[in-house]
Amino acid sequence: MSGAWEASVEAKIRDAAERGEFDDLPGMGRPIPGRGAPYDESWWIKSFLEREALPSDLLLPTSLQLRRRVEQVPDEVRDLPTEQSVRDFVGQLNVQIVAWLRFPDDGPRIAVRPVNTEDVVRRWRAQRARPAVTATATEPATAATPSRRPGRSWWRWWRRRG
Numbered sequence: 001m002s003g004a005w006e007a008s009v010e011a012k013i014r015d016a017a018e019r020g021e022f023d024d025l026p027g028m029g030r031p032i033p034g035r036g037a038p039y040d041e042s043w044w045i046k047s048f049l050e051r052e053a054l055p056s057d058l059l060l061p062t063s064l065q066l067r068r069r070v071e072q073v074p075d076e077v078r079d080l081p082t083e084q085s086v087r088d089f090v091g092q093l094n095v096q097i098v099a100w101l102r103f104p105d106d107g108p109r110i111a112v113r114p115v116n117t118e119d120v121v122r123r124w125r126a127q128r129a130r131p132a133v134t135a136t137a138t139e140p141a142t143a144a145t146p147s148r149r150p151g152r153s154w155w156r157w158w159r160r161r162g
Contacts, residue, residue, distance in 0.1 A: 061107025062100050069093060070115055077124050086124050090117045 016022065034043065049056055057065055069076075073093070077086045094114040101112070 062105050063107050063110040063112055066093075066097055066100055066112045067110055070097075070112065073115055073120055074123060074127075077120060078127060080124070083121055083124070086121055087117055090115050090120050 022028075040046070045059065048054075049058070057068060060068070070093070073090065077089055080086050080089060094117070097112055097114050
């Protein structure tokens with residue numbers, strides 16, 4: 001019975017190919033992606049992440065995701081406009097960390113502590129104040145530099161005194 005069923009399926013495929021139903025399929029005439037590469041068990045996960053433009057961090061256990069987010073806090077708060085938005089961001093992260101500490105998943109046990117909001121705000125303020133100070137400090141210094149070799153002007157001054 002299975003032989004007759006297979007013959008019937010093959011006949012339908014052959015008829016569809018003769019009618020040209022397979023002529024305009026996407027990717028026709030191109031090599032199959034990944035052919036000749038070594039077998040990877042998670043190929044479908046990687047292709048899904050690539051196709052949907054998702055970050056690969058989603059594959060990490062919760063503890064590692066939280067640890068990575070804690071490390072990236074200075075970069076993430078750098079462009080926030082107000083101190084309150086920085087506090088809100090850190091507060092939301094701390095809520096996630098505390099929730100994980102209460103009910104950890106099966107992932108690796110990695111020490112993740114809540115982020116100190118005051119430290120983050122202090123660094124955020126210092127970073128916002130720093131570019132304005134360095135820009136004004138470097139402009140006069142570059143304009144006042146003499147065209148002579150540095151380090152020799154003091155020698156001339158010393159020789160005049162003696």
